[in-house]
Amino acid sequence: MRHLEEEVEDKAWKWRIRKRVCDLMEREKIAQNPRPVHHRIPNFVGAASAAQNLRGLEVFKGVKCVKVNPDSPQKQVRFLTISGGKQLLTPQPRLRTGFFSMLESNMFTPTINEACTSVGVAKFGRPIGFD
Structure with missing residues (x-):
């Protein structure tokens, strides 16, 4: 019971x-x-510009x-990944047909x-399961 109380308290703060x-x-x-921004990863002014910083990172x-999440603030990161000749791995919304989708460049x-x-991920992506 204590663990459950800690979990609720953790989520509250x-x-x-x-x-x-x-x-x-x-x-x-x-x-x-998309609005409202509450209860989601919020999109923000400058998200696409911030994504451009990836191009200069050696690791990128x-x-x-x-692997890029499907949230709207990360759309430009997904674009840079595919247009940069890389494979894009993104979690499937609500795990429709697999765990991830792979998009080729x-x-x-x-x-x-x-x-x-x-x-587009649903249309062009290749579902990847746990296998």
């Missing part, structure tokens, strides 16, 4: 911090769609496969733009 950050983002007008330059740019969305 995290929620208070997350709420303050999301409220601040809305108040300062740096929150971007040297890898062949990058052999796409034309308009297709890459679509592939970086949740609909």
